[in-house]
Amino acid sequence: MLKQTSDPRPRVGITAVGSALPDAVLTSQSLLHEAARGLGRTLPPTLLAQATGIITRRVAADDEHASTFAVRAARRALAAASLDPHDIDLLLFASASRDMVEPATAHIVQAELGSNAHALDVTNACNSFINGIDLARVMIQAGRARRALVVTGETPSRAVRRAPADLAAFRDGFAGYTFGDAGAAVVLEAVERGGILDVDTETRSEHWDVGGIPGGGSRHPRGDDHTYFRGDGHELRGVFEKTGTSVVERTLHRNGLDWSCFAKVLVHQVTVPYLERFTELTGVPAEKLVITVPELGNIASASIGVQLEKAYEELLPGDRVLFVGLGGGISIMTMIWEKS
Template sequence: MIQPSPHPRQAPRVGITAVGSSLPETVLTSEQLQQRLAAENDLRLPPGMVTRMTGIMRRRIAADDEYASTLAVRAARQALAAARLTPADVDLLLFASASRDMVEPATAHIVQAELGSRAHALDVTNACNSFLNGIDLARSLILAGRARRALVVTGETPTRSMRRRVGSLAEARAAFAGFTFGDAGAAVVLEEVDTGGIVDVDTETFSEHWTVGGIPGGGSRHPRGDEHTYFQGDGHALRRVFEEVGADILDRVRTRTGFGWDDYAKVLVHQVTFPYLERFVEVTGVPKEKLEVTVTEFGNLASATIGLQLARIAPSLRRGDRVLMVGLGGGISLMTMVWEKS
């Protein structure tokens, strides 16, 4: 008869063990952006209109020689340094972003070539949920024994899809959501941990709303043509969709984990505009002091939003602190992740 082990091995846990971020140096205020729009399009815009409608004061803009991979590499090096690792210590590299350097090859290879690692490298793309999806995929591959240590990076340059010249009021309305964008990079290291780690993940998709907003160019539908390289979308329609699908996903997290708002050190949520964030607080009831507000200073950073927030709060977190991450992405997709610092 086989006797059970007196010390059965616990189910493995995977956690975030280091975080990094990067921001371009160039700052563009909303007032400067509005002045440029007025000058280039001969538009008469009410003073402070962009700031008033978005709550965004300024954002960072990547230089001409800075790419999505550039921001990702800088963040990756910061995360590896924080973990006291070298690129050779990583056996899985995921570039998880809505932006990319080019259609082919995967931007992960460009990042890897710059870092000098030999990890299995691939891209993960799902609009503003790309980074959270990448973390979840890396966690799954580690749990499956396919990887030992993963580096998940994002480099977002959505300002390059911002339409600067508009020929009509209708074009201006369709382009306005793009005026919220800012550029940034983020990175995390994931590996097995003894305690804590990522303890809960949930996802929900409403793909019937995929036409609400996006960048149509670069694929088989619109492979060429500048007209399709700009972000197009209806910000009000996008907000209505997110309110329509509701906060059921947060209720499910609460039911599964038993965690209330007081059990989290921070709640990190994707931020499009400040009014959207205020509406999120109103709908969900999350205490404002639990949030890490980045949208006013950096704009809508696409999938780098939560990564930058995570990097900003990481130094203040203590072992056992829990963080709830809430992702909202075009498509439409929702995602939650509960992480406990090891």
């Protein structure tokens, strides 16, 4: 059973969820064919699917942006909660992607929704969405907001080298071939029971340069070459394996829980081999996972939100869910949520 605390602050829970996906489907075989054409050489057609376990992913159309999927997911979440946009007084756009450097994409989302909440962006790579949920929870507990809408819209497919100049560029950007696009949203408010029960984090910033998209900031303000994802997938995986499992173990031990206490375990999904390795190292039963990566790829911070909507309706009041977030930088985050 969960260890009890005497926290005087109000309980805050997730009361509605929504997600959104682009219509366009891109297969790994087609993506690899594009890369091979750019290289001017033949590549094994099953190379990408075999290496990652990803068969397809959804990709945004030219007129779709990060805010597009955030707005669509937000409307689904608001409809599920029977709320109007004006019922929200805090709007957080929490994503690794954004429409532009300035202004905050939260304002673009808000203008489209027609709300007038306090709006701002939260950015921490693939942990952005969970960080946004945690920040909204704390602001509600502090009396700064009554009801929050946390949204993400991810378009990392725009950072994929579809036509690499040479094999070195292909290898450097290979981790990016896992990316797909999506959006997710949750409504948070005070609840009588359950809600977010525990949050834990671990940050290893000494690994910040292992992977990412270097362009758009003051270091590389211009130049298309800096707008592509580049990184060492094996090094990222090694850090996550070493650090992430210890955070999960710490969370379970601190709260006196084991895997039988959770209805679902939602973990950020990068590739199928990594997910399999995660289950091997942690011992989480495979049936507790909501697997999306083979058909959607790595959808960055939207990963846990999309999984949550898939599982939400089958969850009963009192069911507990463990979120396990992994983000470049590098950060690991766990959150225990109980459905009210």
